[in-house]
Amino acid sequence: xxxxxxxxxxxxxxxxxxxxxxxxxxxxxxxxxxxxxxxxxxxxxxxxxxxxxxxxxxxxxxxxxxxxxxxxxxxxxxxxxxxxxxxxxxxxxxxxxxxxxxxxxxxxxxxxxxxxxxxxxxxxxxxxxxxxxxxxxxxxxxxxxxxxxxxxxxxxxxxxxxxxxxxxxxxxxxxxx
Numbered sequence: 001x002x003x004x005x006x007x008x009x010x011x012x013x014x015x016x017x018x019x020x021x022x023x024x025x026x027x028x029x030x031x032x033x034x035x036x037x038x039x040x041x042x043x044x045x046x047x048x049x050x051x052x053x054x055x056x057x058x059x060x061x062x063x064x065x066x067x068x069x070x071x072x073x074x075x076x077x078x079x080x081x082x083x084x085x086x087x088x089x090x091x092x093x094x095x096x097x098x099x100x101x102x103x104x105x106x107x108x109x110x111x112x113x114x115x116x117x118x119x120x121x122x123x124x125x126x127x128x129x130x131x132x133x134x135x136x137x138x139x140x141x142x143x144x145x146x147x148x149x150x151x152x153x154x155x156x157x158x159x160x161x162x163x164x165x166x167x168x169x170x171x172x173x174x175x176x177x
Contacts, residue, residue: 002060003157006083010150013051013090017141020046047141048092048134056084072159079153082143089140092133097110101126 009162021042030038060080067073103122108116143149 001157002041002057003079003153003160006056006079006153007150007157009053010083010086010140010144010153013053013086014144014150016051017046019154020049021146040111044134047137048094050095053090056087058084067089067163069163072156072163075152075156076160079149081155082149083140086140086149088135089133089136092137094130094133094137097126097133099105101130117149 021059024042024045030041033041060075064076064080067076101123104119104126108119108123112121
């Protein structure tokens, strides 16, 4: 079932994030910062990493139509929507864009004024892209935590399993007339 895969993928991403945070901490880049600031910077850097996660399959939306329980239907759609956003945002990569921007920034100082203006404009556009990706990644991780999405997905998964069992029970034990 796809909800089970969502749970596994999210837990794997969380574990990878923790691994990255430990590595960033060990590097000591933020050692001079106050403890709270250091933790926030490490968390932000770890959240900006690219994570390999299974893509969302959009055809799953149509499979929900068959569910008669409206509340469950809405909760499943909410889980699907979150996972679709989560998986697509975590796949975004900032490092290669930052490298490209840094190369442009270096080239700006070794070229004529007209070309430098063009390179500055491109560098600024890349910075906007980096900022947008960073904000999206931070927001999706925050949503995962503040809205307790993993627990919600687990809850919905359990409810779906119970519904499946109910249907099997009815199918295997039809009412006696």
